[in-house]
Amino acid sequence: MVYDVAIIGAGASGLMLxxxxxxxxxxxxxxxxxxxxxxxxxxxxxxxxxxxxxSSEHYLGCKEFVQNVLENFDNRALLKFLNQNGVEPKIHEKIIKGTYFCNSSNEVISMFKRLTAHCDYFFNTKVHEVTFKNEFTLYTNKQPIKAKRLVVASGGLSYSTLGASSIAFDIAKKFGHTIKTPVPALVGFTVQKEQFWFKNLSGVSLLVHLFVENKTFEASMLFAHKGCSGPVILNASLYWQKGLIGIDFLPNKK
Ligand SMILES: Cc1cc2nc3c(=O)[nH]c(=O)nc-3n(C[C@H](O)[C@H](O)[C@H](O)COP(=O)(O)OP(=O)(O)OC[C@H]3O[C@@H](n4cnc5c(N)ncnc54)[C@H](O)[C@@H]3O)c2cc1C
Incomplete structure (x- = not known):
């Protein structure tokens, strides 16, 4: 059988498509x-x-690309889509300003199960290689899969325990695309053992103001086992250029 569309990756992107x-x-x-x-x-x-x-202004990288996406399907359109399908996220300002959280991630997964019931699923199936001759052939650890069109929605490289692989890069390379070397993003900061003077605070979370490059972030920070994490640190990691980070631990006590 030749599918009209094969989607590699049953994550948020592949499922939404x-x-x-x-x-x-x-x-x-x-x-x-x-x-x-x-x-x-x-x-x-x-x-x-x-x-x-x-807003596209809040993204790093190709802003025009993001703008184009948001013009077609923005946060309001997403919320409408979710509400129509029985998921009602609520604003949770305390964690990160303006964020919408669900009651549970399972609500979203159940919604996707219902809305993709028309698809065939190949789980426990890892794509190793893709070739194209009149149609795409996907070579996997099981039987090959054929399709007229292929969508690669296999996510980034991090969290291999959750299924991440380099297949998107391998396919892009094979089909002649240029690849920009990926850099870590949205990561916590780790420190060397001798710098870990705040180890005893591990597990403590608090609202801070953080200054990095010419940006200021306001969100919660978490002292972790080997450094610090939490939304404010993850955001700062996008801008950090091996320079200083300033943290105001008492932002409301001026
Ligand atoms: C711990 C954690 C917390 C997060 N919290 C948030 C949050 O609160 N809010 C938010 O917006 N984002 C959050 N994110 C990020 C968010 O989860 C991802 O940005 C999003 O899920 C990416 O979706 P995706 O479909 O692009 O990729 P993925 O969700 O990574 O889906 C890709 C899928 O492709 C599959 N795959 C990869 N290679 C192959 C292969 N060779 N063959 C077959 N299948 C393959 C993988 O198994 C995976 O299921 C979080 C991420 C992590 C890890």
Whole structure:
């Protein structure tokens, strides 16, 4: 059988696309035994799904690309889509300003299960290689899968325990695309053992103001086992250039 569309990756992107392809013969392929492994862990299990203040200005990288996406489907459109399908995220200002969280990530996964029921699923199936001759052939650890069109929605390189692989880069390279070397983003900061003077605070979380480059962030910070993390630190990691970071631990005591 030749599918109209094969989607590598049953994560947020692949699933969302599959919901929009109701009239086509679609298959979703994923290494994991079920869909949405990252959705499940996102937002500490409560899926921080969008933000009140989404704008292309808040993204790094190609702003035009993001702008084009948001013009077609922005945060309001996403919330409408979710509400229509029985998921009602609520604003949770205390964690990050303007963030919408769900009651549980499972709500989102169940929604995707319902809305992609028209697809064939190939779980526990890892794509190793893709070739193209009149149609795409996907070579996997099981049987090859054939499709007229291929969508690579296999996510980033991090969290291999949740299924991440380099397949998107391998396919892009093979089909002649240029690849920019990826850099870590949205990561915590670790410190060397001898610098770990705040070890005893591990587990403590508090609201801070953080200054990095010419940006200021206001959100919670978490002292972790080997450094610091939490939303404010993850955001700062996008801008940090091996320079100083300033943290105001008492932002409301001026
Ligand atoms: C701990 C954690 C917390 C997070 N919290 C939030 C949050 O609160 N809010 C938020 O917006 N984002 C959050 N994120 C980020 C968010 O989860 C991801 O940005 C999002 O899930 C990415 O979706 P995706 O579909 O692009 O990729 P993924 O969700 O990574 O989906 C890609 C899928 O492709 C599959 N795959 C990869 N390679 C192959 C292969 N060779 N063959 C077959 N299948 C393959 C993988 O198994 C995976 O299921 C969090 C991420 C993590 C890890």
């Amino acid at each position: 599959a919901t929009q392809l109701k009239d086509l013969n679609v298959c979703l392929i994923d290494t994991n035994e079920t869909m949405g492994a990252k959705i499940k862990v996102s937002g500490g299990g409560k899926c921080n799904i969008t933000n009140k203040y989404v």
